[in-house]
Amino acid sequence: MKLKPQLDEFTAAKNMAEIEPPLTGQQAQVESERCLYCFDAPCITACPTGIDIPGFIKKIANDNLTGSAKTILEANILGSSCARVCPTSVLCEGACVLLDRDEMPIKIGQLQRHATDHVIENDIQVLKAPEVRSGKKVALIGGGPASMGCAAELVLLGHEAVIYEKSPEAGGLNTYGIAYYKLPPRVSLEEVEMIQKLGVQIECGVEIGKDLSMDELRADFDAIFLGVGLGNTRSLGVPGEDLPEVTEALTFIETFHVSPLHETPVGRHVVVVGCGNTAIDAVTQAKRLGAETATIVYRRGEEDMPAYRFEYELAKKDGCSFLFHVAPVKVLGEGSVSGLRLIRTQLTADGAVEPITGSEFEIPCDMVIKASGQEKRSNFLQSLCPDLSLDRASRLEVDPMTRQTSVAGIYAGGDAVNGGREVVNAVAEGKKAARGMHLEFTGETVEGPLQHTRMGSSRPIGSGFDNPVRVSEAGKS
Numbered sequence: 301m302k303l304k305p306q307l308d309e310f311t312a313a314k315n316m317a318e319i320e321p322p323l324t325g326q327q328a329q330v331e332s333e334r335c336l337y338c339f340d341a342p343c344i345t346a347c348p349t350g351i352d353i354p355g356f357i358k359k360i361a362n363d364n365l366t367g368s369a370k371t372i373l374e375a376n377i378l379g380s381s382c383a384r385v386c387p388t389s390v391l392c393e394g395a396c397v398l399l400d401r402d403e404m405p406i407k408i409g410q411l412q413r414h415a416t417d418h419v420i421e422n423d424i425q426v427l428k429a430p431e432v433r434s435g436k437k438v439a440l441i442g443g444g445p446a447s448m449g450c451a452a453e454l455v456l457l458g459h460e461a462v463i464y465e466k467s468p469e470a471g472g473l474n475t476y477g478i479a480y481y482k483l484p485p486r487v488s489l490e491e492v493e494m495i496q497k498l499g500v501q502i503e504c505g506v507e508i509g510k511d512l513s514m515d516e517l518r519a520d521f522d523a524i525f526l527g528v529g530l531g532n533t534r535s536l537g538v539p540g541e542d543l544p545e546v547t548e549a550l551t552f553i554e555t556f557h558v559s560p561l562h563e564t565p566v567g568r569h570v571v572v573v574g575c576g577n578t579a580i581d582a583v584t585q586a587k588r589l590g591a592e593t594a595t596i597v598y599r600r601g602e603e604d605m606p607a608y609r610f611e612y613e614l615a616k617k618d619g620c621s622f623l624f625h626v627a628p629v630k631v632l633g634e635g636s637v638s639g640l641r642l643i644r645t646q647l648t649a650d651g652a653v654e655p656i657t658g659s660e661f662e663i664p665c666d667m668v669i670k671a672s673g674q675e676k677r678s679n680f681l682q683s684l685c686p687d688l689s690l691d692r693a694s695r696l697e698v699d700p701m702t703r704q705t706s707v708a709g710i711y712a713g714g715d716a717v718n719g720g721r722e723v724v725n726a727v728a729e730g731k732k733a734a735r736g737m738h739l740e741f742t743g744e745t746v747e748g749p750l751q752h753t754r755m756g757s758s759r760p761i762g763s764g765f766d767n768p769v770r771v772s773e774a775g776k777s
């Protein structure tokens with residue numbers, strides 16, 4: 301049965317509206333004044349881009365929103381989207397000292413959003429590239445967060461940066477692949493525009509290896525940055541997977557990022573296979589787009605799920621269901637999906653998943669969404685350049701300081717290197733790669749952001765940009 305949209309325009313828009321309303325000016329003022337403006341602030345150490353958090357909060361308290369946004373964007377050019385998508389409870393907010401006093405942590409993400417929204421909505425360009433240019437040119441393959449972080453830093457250091465993106469719009473996952481109610485694509489596209497105004501050139505609809513070759517790039521540019529992300533979702537490997545109502549989570553999410561929400565075809569009874577953060581995005585959005593039931597099936601237990609606890613709680617609040625210790629055996633249906641056959645699983649002594657013989661059962665559904673992790677793009681990378689070194693997990697190997705790959709002049713960052721982490725990690729890695737190229741071009745080392753201590757600014761220590769500390773999530777070790 302062909303899937304149909306389930307909701308009218310008004311209801312779809314209401315259900316998918318941003319989950320956290322923005323702070324009012326007064327709320328931001330009150331919240332900013334709760335901050336202790338700590339020296340050695342642990343929130344900075346927990347931020348992978350090392351944003352001077354007490355510094356930007358102090359500026360909000362002083363009613364200097366533009367200055368506040370400048371502090372944020374100097375450290376993290378995607379500060380607006382990161383304010384919405386960062387798992388702040390395991391990053392800055394999870395490290396806030398107020399938690400030690402049994403108080404709520406400062407709403408750092410919300411304050412960051414308040415400041416960055418101010419400059420983006422009012423079209424205030426707070427960063428400016430130097431007028432004197434170095435003459436060095438870098439090509440960046442892929443238009444996602446890692447390339448954005450790298451390209452912005454390159455132009456701020458005086459170099460030229462050209463991003464090649466095969467999709468019609470840049471921004472990568474931020475534009476196409478994050479839950480709509482967390483990050484509407486508008487926010488990502490506004491950031492892309494801001495980065496273009498900084499001087500970054502973006503060529504969309506260009507596929508490297510097809511429209512342009514690596515040899516052409518290597519001839520025309522002084523260095524290349526690979527920000528290619530991850531590939532397709534892993535296959536389920538079960539019969540029936542080729543039925544038309546079986547789709548990948550990112551494909552489903554992309555559907556309503558490129559066409560109106562109320563035109564999104566969705567099943568009445570949706571099953572999502574997998575239990576990471578993308579699986580949660582898919583199941584909650586299926587529910588919010590009108591599915592009567594939306595269920596996650598996961599081969600391990602609740603305690604093993606890769607999704608953050610707050611994402612899990614959100615999905616339960618949305619009315620989504622969870623089936624743990626089950627694995628798909630077959631997608632049922634003749635010509636269209638009518639159900640999913642599952643088998644119960646258990647963990648062996650060494651933690652492997654094994655099916656329990658004779659425990660198969662079926663659940664009815666009319667749509668199956670695969671969210672069981674993404675494949676690495678090793679074939680694509682090696683087709684671009686066979687000399688690139690990959691590790692045993694098929695991640696690109698890079699020098700930890702300069703982010704140069706095993707091939708001179710080729711740098712990399714983001715999911716293709718780290719295997720799939722947060723947007724903020726991708727931005728930081730891209731920025732480090734830009735500094736690695738700058739060192740190669742000029743011999744100069746760029747430092748910072750530096751975190752000042754109570755010993756004074758003469759003894760700065762490295763910020764979270766150098767060595768971010770990750771806070772344990774409540775309920776998880």
Ligand code: SF4
Binds near residue numbers: 335338343398408
């Ligand atoms: Fe403010 Fe909390 Fe950071 Fe201290 S740890 S500076 S109180 S946000």
